Amino acid sequence: MTEAEVRSARAAAPAVLIEARGLVKRYGDKLAVDGFSLQVRSGEIVGLLGPNGAGKTTAVEMMEGLRRPDAGQSFICGLDVHRQGRALRPRIGIALQAARLPEYATVLEILTLYASFYEDPMPVGDLLRQFSLEEKARTRFSHLSGGQRQRLALAVALIGRPKVLFLDEPTTGLDPQARHALWDVILDLKEEGRAILLTTHYMEEAERLCDRVAVMDHGRILAEGTPRELTRAYGPEAAVELDPGGARVDLAELARLSAVTGVRSEDGRVLLHTANPPATLMALARYAQERSLPLSDLRTRSATMDDVFMALTGRRLRD
Numbered sequence: 001m002t003e004a005e006v007r008s009a010r011a012a013a014p015a016v017l018i019e020a021r022g023l024v025k026r027y028g029d030k031l032a033v034d035g036f037s038l039q040v041r042s043g044e045i046v047g048l049l050g051p052n053g054a055g056k057t058t059a060v061e062m063m064e065g066l067r068r069p070d071a072g073q074s075f076i077c078g079l080d081v082h083r084q085g086r087a088l089r090p091r092i093g094i095a096l097q098a099a100r101l102p103e104y105a106t107v108l109e110i111l112t113l114y115a116s117f118y119e120d121p122m123p124v125g126d127l128l129r130q131f132s133l134e135e136k137a138r139t140r141f142s143h144l145s146g147g148q149r150q151r152l153a154l155a156v157a158l159i160g161r162p163k164v165l166f167l168d169e170p171t172t173g174l175d176p177q178a179r180h181a182l183w184d185v186i187l188d189l190k191e192e193g194r195a196i197l198l199t200t201h202y203m204e205e206a207e208r209l210c211d212r213v214a215v216m217d218h219g220r221i222l223a224e225g226t227p228r229e230l231t232r233a234y235g236p237e238a239a240v241e242l243d244p245g246g247a248r249v250d251l252a253e254l255a256r257l258s259a260v261t262g263v264r265s266e267d268g269r270v271l272l273h274t275a276n277p278p279a280t281l282m283a284l285a286r287y288a289q290e291r292s293l294p295l296s297d298l299r300t301r302s303a304t305m306d307d308v309f310m311a312l313t314g315r316r317l318r319d
């Protein structure tokens, strides 16, 4: 690329609104975050995935300016969150996982209170409409369902018209219908050009919402890319799942079947990773016939973020 091409590519790319550079945090002897760097652009949702204790909360709190790093810097909209935090407050929206909102206040009172903190807040009526909370305006927080609480937490995070949003497990505990409804809202926020950093334990959420995913463990990012890039790089070609119907199967024997690259057993089901699903299926059918295995509920599927997570961290994402 010529210098002019680099300049025009830079001008065309959406602005980086969230940036972490080499963040480090120690708690005593424990190195909780160990050189963490990440960028989120306008109109982009980046997912941060990691097992419990990986350092996600500590990294995100340093990016939000709520926790001071031992080394490294965090920028939001180009401003240093630790030096220019006061100017930044209105640009950051933080939706907490277990929304810590006043139990006895009504939805309308909560939104009106938070709106009073900003010079140019979103109109409360618009937020009630956008988050389908109009009928609940006079309901106390303690009487809301899980989905309504999460939507209210998101409405509160948006009240100051922030350019960047930090969403911490926004759909945890919701039923599938409420989860899908909230996904639509989050995708709309992205379309409006906000930069969104999301932590989640749900594989489908990461796959559906995130433009890019960073997988973190032991305080470091192990891999980063689009869900597709990550499943290509770290997932198997495909997976074959079967239910041996309570019969004992020898995993070592299954591992030797044609094209199988990995085997594991989970909750009574067996999962085979394969580089060639037809070859593995044929070999599996022969194997089952010889041993009179029932092979009920046999399925093939392509690689998922869960397979990537397993390959990178040795643990499972939660479904």
Ligand SMILES: Nc1ncnc2c1ncn2[C@@H]1O[C@H](COP(=O)(O)OP(=O)(O)OP(=O)(O)O)[C@@H](O)[C@H]1O
Pocket: 027, 030, 032, 050, 051, 052, 053, 054, 055, 056, 057, 058, 059
């Ligand atoms: N205030 C603290 N004092 C001491 N150690 C801490 C503190 N906060 C976190 N840790 C430790 O630092 C490591 C990273 O914790 P962190 O909460 O950032 O991880 P996490 O990925 O967010 O985990 P989870 O998914 O369980 O919330 C853990 O080993 C944790 O025990």
